[in-house]
Amino acid sequence: MSAYIALADGRVVEGRSRAPGTGRGELVFTTAYTGYEESLTDPSYAEQALTFSYPLIGNYGVREERFESDSVQPRVAVAHEFTDDVADWLEREGIPAIDAVDTRDLVTSIREQGAMRCGVAAGPDATPEQAKAQLEQCVEMSEHTDIGAQVSVDEPQVYEGNGLTVALLDCGAKQSIVDSLTARDAEVHVLPYDSTPEEVAAVEPDLVFVSNGPGDPANFEAAGEVVDEFAGELPIAGICLGQQVVARSLGGETEKMEFGHRGLNQPVRDLETDRVIMTTQNHGYSVADPGELAVTQVNVNDGTAEGLEGVGIDVITRQYHPEANPGPHDSLDFFDDVLEMAENHAPAVASD
Numbered sequence: 121m122s123a124y125i126a127l128a129d130g131r132v133v134e135g136r137s138r139a140p141g142t143g144r145g146e147l148v149f150t151t152a153y154t155g156y157e158e159s160l161t162d163p164s165y166a167e168q169a170l171t172f173s174y175p176l177i178g179n180y181g182v183r184e185e186r187f188e189s190d191s192v193q194p195r196v197a198v199a200h201e202f203t204d205d206v207a208d209w210l211e212r213e214g215i216p217a218i219d220a221v222d223t224r225d226l227v228t229s230i231r232e233q234g235a236m237r238c239g240v241a242a243g244p245d246a247t248p249e250q251a252k253a254q255l256e257q258c259v260e261m262s263e264h265t266d267i268g269a270q271v272s273v274d275e276p277q278v279y280e281g282n283g284l285t286v287a288l289l290d291c292g293a294k295q296s297i298v299d300s301l302t303a304r305d306a307e308v309h310v311l312p313y314d315s316t317p318e319e320v321a322a323v324e325p326d327l328v329f330v331s332n333g334p335g336d337p338a339n340f341e342a343a344g345e346v347v348d349e350f351a352g353e354l355p356i357a358g359i360c361l362g363q364q365v366v367a368r369s370l371g372g373e374t375e376k377m378e379f380g381h382r383g384l385n386q387p388v389r390d391l392e393t394d395r396v397i398m399t400t401q402n403h404g405y406s407v408a409d410p411g412e413l414a415v416t417q418v419n420v421n422d423g424t425a426e427g428l429e430g431v432g433i434d435v436i437t438r439q440y441h442p443e444a445n446p447g448p449h450d451s452l453d454f455f456d457d458v459l460e461m462a463e464n465h466a467p468a469v470a471s472d
């Protein structure tokens with residue numbers, strides 16, 4: 121069965137349909153060699169077409185306990201070869217999947233021209249024209265202004281715990297972030313991405329935590345207002361989109377990267393200890409100006425900001441994914457550090 125990927129550069133790439141349908145999104149690639157279940161369920165991939173550069177995807181099956189959310193998040197999946205397990209899963213989820221593609225060539229195009237819009241058509245009756253029609257409807261990432269609503273909870277959800285209370289602004293949070301906090305006894309209130317400062321204050325948090333999420337951080341204004349309201353008063357943490365939202369709110373700026381960082385072996389140097397750790401990443405924007413915050417960690421490959429900290433205020437953020445899933449566990453201590461910051465933040469814990 122045939123499949124077509126129409127690229128914004130005018131090319132149409134032919135492959136084999138492994139799950140039928142049409143779709144569109146920003147074509148990006150990940151170099152992750154494991155963790156396809158986690159990547160395919162990571163809400164940060166919403167509105168994207170995900171290409172795996174690793175040639176065989178699916179060789180250890182599909183197990184729900186490894187999912188980061190309850191559905192497949194990219195709009196399209198592309199690989200050199202998908203196993204039947206993964207192809208069947210994507211078909212059940214209605215996500216077009218295409219393999220038998222020269223992914224080395226596709227990745228080279230993305231590296232040279234940047235992440236680009238694409239449209240796909242896959243299945244017995246698929247035609248290049250259908251793929252091109254999808255491409256025509258495909259908008260730039262920053263134009264998905266309602267993307268938060270697609271991935272956030274509608275109503276607050278509470279994970280009970282005996283420790284500190286965390287208000288987690290769910291901009292498309294991975295389950296592992298919640299799990300990393302509850303594993304450290306925190307009571308986690310997962311709040312809608314557009315919660316007001318009053319709604320956040322109502323849970324009496326010891327820590328405000330802005331999650332990862334898809335698309336342009338400029339489209340998460342409400343989360344920025346929460347940060348603006350509480351910075352200096354309550355400790356603040358952020359991961360990935362969370363770092364970007366926090367930086368923007370505190371006088372910084374973000375910019376779109378050429379093709380982003382997506383993989384499991386991005387080296388990050390801590391400027392204080394000079395130690396290098398391997399990190400999991402999945403982002404297409406970066407913090408170009410940290411505003412009031414100090415850059416404490418940088419990417420060894422391109423020098424982009426990987427960690428930010430407050431100067432005189434309790435803020436710690438990371439551009440990479442300390443929760444891993446998939447990927448290395450080098451930076452799990454981030455969760456200990458932010459909870460310690462919250463524990464030591466003098467006015468946060470009421471003494472009746």
Ligand SMILES: NC(=O)CC[C@H](N)C(=O)O
Nearest residue numbers: 332333335360361404405
């Ligand atoms: N994983 C994330 O949180 C991604 C953040 C943002 N959507 C980006 O692409 O940069």
